[in-house]
Amino acid sequence: MISSTLALQRLKHCAQRIEEREIDIDIEYCIYLAEKCIEDTAIFLGFQEYLGDKCWVILVVRMYEIDGKPVGIPETVECRRTSQKCDKIALRVQKIERINAI
Numbered sequence: 001m002i003s004s005t006l007a008l009q010r011l012k013h014c015a016q017r018i019e020e021r022e023i024d025i026d027i028e029y030c031i032y033l034a035e036k037c038i039e040d041t042a043i044f045l046g047f048q049e050y051l052g053d054k055c056w057v058i059l060v061v062r063m064y065e066i067d068g069k070p071v072g073i074p075e076t077v078e079c080r081r082t083s084q085k086c087d088k089i090a091l092r093v094q095k096i097e098r099i100n101a102i
Contacts, residue, residue, distance in 0.1 A: 002064035002073070010062075010073050017077040021050060023057055024102050030074040033099075034061040037072035042091040046102040048079065055079040056086055057102055060093065 015027045025045060033043055043059040058078045063070050080086050088096055 002066060004066070007064065007066065007071075007073050010075050014059075014074040014076055021048070021057075021077070021079055023048060023077060025057075025077075027074070029101065030059055030077070033059060034072035034074045037061045037063065037095075038070070039063055039094040040092070041072070041095045041097060042086075042088070042093045044086075044096065044098040045077075046100050047082070048102060050079040053081045055081050058086065058091065060091065 011027065011031070014030060018025060018027060018030075040063055041061045043061065045057045045059055047054055048057050049055070056079070058080060060075045060078060061072045062075045064073055065071070084090075088094065
């Protein structure tokens with residue numbers, strides 16, 4: 001089970017990553033995507049140039065229990081080089097989805 005304070009910290013961290021990396025996506029959209037998840041999920045949002053490399057932009061959603069109900073919380077937004085391994089094991093998730101959001 002996760003407290004609402006910890007869930008808010010996770011959202012703030014996610015928003016901070018979006019701002020730091022200048023990713024063109026709203027935190028509200030990340031929350032919307034997380035609400036649709038039913039297991040730990042990595043959502044590939046698209047590509048972005050980051051630190052001189054073409055990188056995947058990946059939203060990582062973790063499932064937590066809040067008030068006895070499973071809830072998807074956006075945990076972080078990662079930028080991984082396209083040459084890096086980006087499978088379920090490397091991202092520590094059960095599911096991978098791809099959408100074109102950025």
